[in-house]
Amino acid sequence: MPAPYTARCTCGAVTATIDAEPVTTRQCWCRQCQQIAAGGPTNNAMFPADAIDIVGERAESSYTAASGNTLTHEFCPRCGTHVLGRSSARPQFRTIRLGFLDEGHGLSPAIAIWTEEAPEWAVIDPAMEQRPQQPPPASPPPE
Ligand SMILES: [Zn+2]
Numbered sequence: 793m794p795a796p797y798t799a800r801c802t803c804g805a806v807t808a809t810i811d812a813e814p815v816t817t818r819q820c821w822c823r824q825c826q827q828i829a830a831g832g833p834t835n836n837a838m839f840p841a842d843a844i845d846i847v848g849e850r851a852e853s854s855y856t857a858a859s860g861n862t863l864t865h866e867f868c869p870r871c872g873t874h875v876l877g878r879s880s881a882r883p884q885f886r887t888i889r890l891g892f893l894d895e896g897h898g899l900s901p902a903i904a905i906w907t908e909e910a911p912e913w914a915v916i917d918p919a920m921e922q923r924p925q926q927p928p929p930a931s932p933p934p935e
């Protein structure tokens with residue numbers, strides 16, 4: 793499905809419209825993602841921040857990543873649905889959780905990152921490019 797993408801948390805308190813195509817799509821197996829994703833990876837699409845229109849209050853929590861960057865997770869304070877992540881290293885982007893997007897978005901992760909932290913039972917699609925740790929720098933958005 794081409795842009796605009798729409799999104800909604802489980803309870804409907806947070807909604808979004810995203811009028812851009814993602815810069816990249818990724819699956820992340822880092823420890824912090826496993827904690828918010830019930831033991832599995834998060835699946836994400838990175839969009840330009842200025843293309844995202846979010847309505848509804850979010851709660852957030854931040855931590856310092858191994859890279860030294862501050863990573864912040866935003867989620868619905870009512871139902872707990874994870875909305876997005878953002879990094880101090882890339883303030884121009886937001887990493888939208890694929891589960892937040894409405895059905896029919898058609899996006900799937902192209903790269904699996906932090907695979908060295910994945911549990912032994914993890915099954916990672918061999919069709920995906922895999923990175924043991926840090927993702928490659930996001931390519932610049934089209935002008
Ligand atoms: Zn909610």
Ligand SMILES: [Zn+2]
Nearest residue numbers: 820821822825
């Ligand atoms: Zn992660």
